[in-house]
Amino acid sequence: MSGLLAFCLRHRPLILFMSLLWLIGGLASLRYLPIDAVPDVTNVQVQINTNAPGLSPLEVEQLITFPLEQAMSGLPKLEKVWSLSKYGLSQVTVVFEDSTDIYFARQLVFERIQQARSQIPEGLGEPEMGPISTGLGEVYQYEVRGDRSPMELRTIEDWIVKRQMRKVEGVTEVNSFGGFEKQFQVLMNPEKLAAFNLTPRDVARAISSNNRNSGNGYIEHLSEQYVLRGIGQIKNIKELEDISIADMEGKNVFLRDVADVVEGPALRQGAVTRDGRGEAVIGIVMMLVGENSRVVCQNIEEKKNEINKSLPKGVYLETFYNRMDLVERTVNTVKSNLLEGAILVIVVLLLFLGNLRAALLVAMTIPMSMLFAVVGMVGFGVSGNLMSLGAIDFGIIVDGAVVLVENTMKRLEDCQDRKQVLPIVLSSAKEVVRPIVFGVLIIGVVYVPLLGLQGMEGKTFQPMAFTVVAALLGSLILSLTFVPVLASMVLRPAGESGSHEPxxxxxxxxxxxxxxxxxxxxxxxxxxxxxxxxxxxxxxxxxLGSVFLPRLDEGALAIQLSRLPSVSLTRSLEMAQQVEQALLEFPEVETVVSKTGRPDIATDPMGVELTDMVITLKPPAEWKHSSRESLVEDMEARLQQIPGVGLSFSQPIELRVSELISGVRSDVAMKIFGDDLEVLKETADKVARKLSKVPGAADVRVEPVAGLPYINLEIDRDAAFRLGLTVEDILQIMEHSYGGQRVGLLYQGDRRFPIVTLMKGASTADISTLGEVRVPLPNGKTVPLREVTREVREAGVAQVSRENGQRRIVVEANVRGRDLVGFVEDAKKATESLLPPGYFPEWGGQFENFERARTRLLLLVPLSLAMIFFLLFSSVExxxxxxxxxxxxxxxxxxxxxxxxxxxxxxxxxxxxxxxxxxxxxxxxxxxxxxxxxxxxxxxxxxxxxxxxxxxxxxxxxxxxxxxxxxxxxxxxxxxxxxxxxxxxxxxxxxxxxxxxxxxxxxxxxxxxxxxxxxxxxxxxx
The missing domain is CATH 1.20.1640.10 (Multidrug efflux transporter AcrB transmembrane domain)
Structure with a gap:
């Protein structure tokens, strides 16, 4: 080290030039530093979604979910697999070790999906992987507003807005939600079908066979080659109505003779409302993994302004959630803390050193050390966020420079000749070089074990450890090169005037x-x-009590509303609007958006009994409440006046990340594993009653696994046989009456819309029409559906949750007014005797993260202390x-x-x-x-x-x-x-x-x- 110091002081212009390059390189790297509010703590996971219309949860589990789970077992670096089987939907989440590359993980899952396809019966659904995004992926949400119908607004969203938004660099997907998807509905008249002795299958076959183009090679003519094409694709409703269904005694029966063709809404499993004014159409923009959220949000905002200029008159996009707001507020907090910290450090240095030049010299190492850290962050893909930048203490960064400059000033107290400054700087630097190196090593080495943290806490604190170590390394290099060189140029001997010491x-x-x-x-x-x-x-x-991590104030609230599984979508929307109107009574609330059920891309597979509400709050300066906690308490008290609604308060990012990491949305989750769904449900209800009595328990609820009402139409085989009907004939009528059958596409330019066959007279809004649906008979007559079926109503399974190949049910709770660990300890004592033989619990949620982190810290803290002691011993021998x-x-x-x-x-x-x-x-x-x-x-x-x-x-x-x-x-x-x-x-x-x-x-x-x-x-x- 002495040789390095001597070299630097002999070649001062070179060192200053290299320092200038250091400064320029760091400033240039700043533009490439990804910026976000918080570290992305989501685990490496791949979602597999399969839409299976018409299948019950048990059928979905048996026919789709189980084969997919089995196919995923044994994957390299696999950590866990959990799944959810609901009516018409299977979602399997495959979680990998954190070190796994997301694209490698998706490739592995894709290959196994191909293997699983052979185990899934044909026609039951096509497994598809979810977007390449994370819990921080939903960075931007907007509403398509205008004086149009919900179906028109949804069409504009799907075919104009969404296509443009997906072109924005860094965007992986845009999830449309709300309104009605447009389709062309062929409403078949059962009497007319019977009169012509036709079946729904005949109609479907005729449409399919009359709606296609084909290529037919080519013909050479007069030295030119002409491509032959057969054009038969349907272009409009009239062409669809003119399709010939059958030939009755030389007379064509056209589609218009047995059915009406109309534009209509598709069945949906979810909808959106806003501010209590009715339904809305929204788009949820999802960011690609690893992108810079600040840049992506800026690009989306620019694209939104561009799209607004091209939309039909009276239609525009209105943003109601922009991650940029949180990023900017967090960045401002970090900037303010760093600036104030730097000023305080400089003031203290000036106070203790009594020399402005010395104080500024030490202070110069602050930005240069930070720029060194920025270069490292860019090189290793570490984003600038609350933890990586906000937890840096400049006072620690300047320690090495402080020791060197202070010792140099002490030695200069007896110096009276300017020519002696250079050798004095060299000798004083040599005196403290060993303590400086060991001191910086001691400070830096304690952060190294943090790199060994795992899971959510690892992703939270590893960026901080990396940045601090990088900044300390930069400060050490500067203390041994730049600082002594500049000290020899700017510090002056004390002379006869006295001491440097103030x-x-x-x-x-x-x-x-x-x-x-x-x-x-x-x-x-x-x-x-x-x-x-x-x-x-x-x-x-x-x-003191213990919690996992303090809750970050995102500037917005999220509420999950839960109702009985039997509730209809229409009723859920009415209740959501009631809640919205109640929330808007609070002056702190700017806007409320409710998402009920699930969107097209089922990244969040909620049923219609669940609603996620995003509440955007005004700046705290405009609040009447003194704190967020008091606001939430008053909101909860107001909403509890609305009957039939269960509440759970959270925040948008927190809610999404918790669900993705652990499969649950609460602070604490007791997962009960077993085989029998009835036993699981009974046990979970007992646990919930006990849990709600534990001090600190809030928002206690049981995962809804039962209570979905079913109407089973059991076919009367004797009656069907007497009338000349088969089971297939009757099932066709049922399928076409309420679900519809997709038989093709109708293209309108670049847009394409499904052609769906339905029976006229059936209504999803009127249960009395169910038995009156007409069934065509071979003799040309019709009979009501009730004459060939028996109606059986029952409450059945609403969903089946599985984890690592076993069924489970979750009892969730949030904790308020006390520490997390103490609550769980009391909860364990209260519930340990409630589980029957063969059933076992696991505690998850934020508590699971805390337990893992605490176990890891019990290893890392002694390791840090041992490393400190080793360095101490090496220094003092x-x-x-x-x-x-x-x-x-x-x-x-x-x-x-x-x-x-x-x-x-x-x-x-x-x-x-x-x-x-x-x-x-x-x-x-x-x-x-x-x-x-x-x-x-x-x-x-x-x-x-x-x-x-x-x-x-x-x-x-x-x-x-x-x-x-x-x-x-x-x-x-x-x-x-x-x-x-x-x-x-x-x-x-x-x-x-x-x-x-x-x-x-x-x-x-x-x-x-x-x-x-x-x-x-x-x-x-x-």
Missing amino acids: AFVEKLRKVYRPALRWCLDHTVPLAGVSVALFALSLLILSR SVGVAGLIFFNVPFAITGGVFALALRDLPFSISAGVGFIALFGVAVLNGLVMASQIRQYRTDGQSNRDAVENGAIDRLRPVLMTATVASLGFLPMALASGAGAEVQKPLATVVIGGLLTSTTMTLFVLPTLFQWVEMGGKLIKRD
């Missing part, structure tokens, strides 16, 4: 010296008080001295715990990471003082003098290091902007811990050196 520091020394002497004379009481405080902190820590310095760790813990308790913050993974970050800085201060004490002992001073003089001599660097580190985190600890909730515990722990560890370094550590000689002997007071 009067403020001299006064501190005068106060510190007698206090230190008192401590050295009262070693035992001081040690006893220190140990007692540490023991008290452990007691407080055990009672003495187990005893390393052990003394290491005593700073428990005293750092003491302050961190007290700070959490004073701010009424529970222990969280964020706080745990704060403790890990704290250990490095706390130990570094001890190392700085211990090194000076040992140096004085080596110089021949007595034990007492070495301890006293070393402590007083190192007062300024110890206080300066601790103060800049604390104040660097102060804006994060006090911030109230977007994302501040996640940063507060981390910053609080570091500030509180540094207060106690610095006190330990200044007063307790010197007393310990009176007990232990460097070689292990007892130090006697002179």
Whole structure:
């Protein structure tokens, strides 16, 4: 290292030029840095969706879901498989290890889907993979508004807006939702069919065979080649009506003779309402994995403005959710914290160094270290977000430069010749190069174990660890190259005018010296008080309570409404509008959008009994409520006045991410595994009743697996046989009466719409018409459907959930007013005796993430401490001295715990990471003082003098290091902007811990050196 320092000081112009290139390269990298609000914590997963109209949940499970699950077993890097079988839909989610490339995972799943197709009966549905997106993928949502019908607006969305939005770079899919999809409906008259002795199958066959084009080779003529084509595709309704169905005694029977052809709405499994004013048509734009959400949202906004110019008169797009809003608010929080932290650091440096040039010199390492980190982030694909950038403390970053500049200024106090500055800078840098390197290594090495975190907590804190380590590496390089070069050029000798040290520091020394002497004379009481405080902190820590991560305020709320599985879509929409109108009574609410059921691309396979509401809130400055918590409480109280609605409050990103990661949408989920759905349902109901009585329980609900009403039309075979009908004949009528059969497409330019055959007279809105549907007979007459069927009504299975090949049911709950871990412990005690033999529970949701993270931290924290001790030993080459310095760790813990308790913050993974970050800085201060004490002992001073003089001599660097580190985190600890909730515990722990560890370094550590000689002997007071 000495050679590097000498080289840099000999070639100062070269070093300055290289530093300029460093600066330019970092600034150039900024434009390529992906920006988002929070890290993407979604696991690597592939969804397989299969639409199977007409199949019950049990049939879907047996015929589609099970074959797909079996095909996925044994995939490389497979972590788990869960599935959901609902009426007409199968969704299988395949989760891979985090290290798996998403495109490789999709390739594996695609290959297995091809194998599974042979096990799925023909005609029951085609398995398709979901979009390449994540829990943060839904970045933009808009409404198509205008004075048109819901079907017209949906057609505009599908064929104009969606096609344009999908062209935006970084967009993987646009999910249309709401309104009615347009189709051409052939409404067959059963009496007329019977009169001509025709069946629905005859009509379907005639349409299919009269609606196609074909290629017929080519003909050469007069040296030219003509391509032959047969044109028979239907172009409009008239051509469809003119199709010949049959020939009756030389007379054609046309489609118009037995059916009416109209434009009509397709059956749907979901709809959207907004602000209590009725149905709406929306588009949900999904971002491709790994894209820059800030750039993508900007591009979408530009495309929206462009599309608005081309839409029909009176139709326009209106945005109601834009991730850019959250990103901007979070980025502003990060910017504000970093800027305020940097200013505080510079002020402290100026205060302690008493030299503007020295303070600015140290401060210059802040942006240059950050730019070095940005280059690394771009190179390794780490996004700039709340954790990767917002958790950086500039006070820690400048530690190396502070030590070097402070020591240089001390050596310049006796210098009077400008020519001596260069050799003094070199010699003073050589004196502290070893502590600088080891100090930065100690601070940096504590972050390395964070790279070993897994799952959601790993994705949250790994970017932070990477960025801090990269910035520390940059600061170390600068401290050994750029800082000494610039110090030799800008620092001046003190001359005869006196010391560089400001009067403020001299006064501190005068106060510190007698206090230190008192401590050295009262070693035992001081040690006893220190140990007692540490023991008290452990007691407080055990009672703080625990949560996984503090909840990030997204600036919007999400509510999931649940109703009985038997509810109709129409009734669900009416209830959703009631809730919307109630929510709009709150002045804090800007707009409310409700999504009931599922859209075309079933990324979220809800039934019509479930509604997801996105509530966009006004800026907090316009609120009447003092906090989000009080607003939610009042909203909940108001909505509970609406009968028949279950409520669960969350936030848009939080809701989606929780569901994708664990398959559930709540803080806590008790998964009960077993084979019999009835037993599962009964057990879950008992668990829910017990769980709702546990203090802190909120929004307790059981996953709806039963209660879906069925009307089974059992065919009367005797009656059918007497009338000359087969089972197939009757089933055809039933299929065409309510579901319809798709028999082709009608093209209108680039647009294409299904042609569907239906029986006239059937109504999905009137149950009394069911038995009156006419069934054509071979003799030309008709009979009502009730004469050949028996109607049986029953409540059946609503859905079947499976995980890793086993059926399960979930009891969900959110936790309010208490810690997560304590709640789960009480819940386990309350429910452990309720499960029958052969059935077992698993606890999931946010609690599952916390348990995994806590287990990992129990391994990583000792590893961090061991690495710190190893570096300490390598630096001081003495187990005893390393052990003394290491005593700073428990005293750092003491302050961190007290700070959490004073701010009424529970222990969280964020706080745990704060403790890990704290250990490095706390130990570094001890190392700085211990090194000076040992140096004085080596110089021949007595034990007492070495301890006293070393402590007083190192007062300024110890206080300066601790103060800049604390104040660097102060804006994060006090911030109230977007994302501040996640940063507060981390910053609080570091500030509180540094207060106690610095006190330990200044007063307790010197007393310990009176007990232990460097070689292990007892130090006697002179």
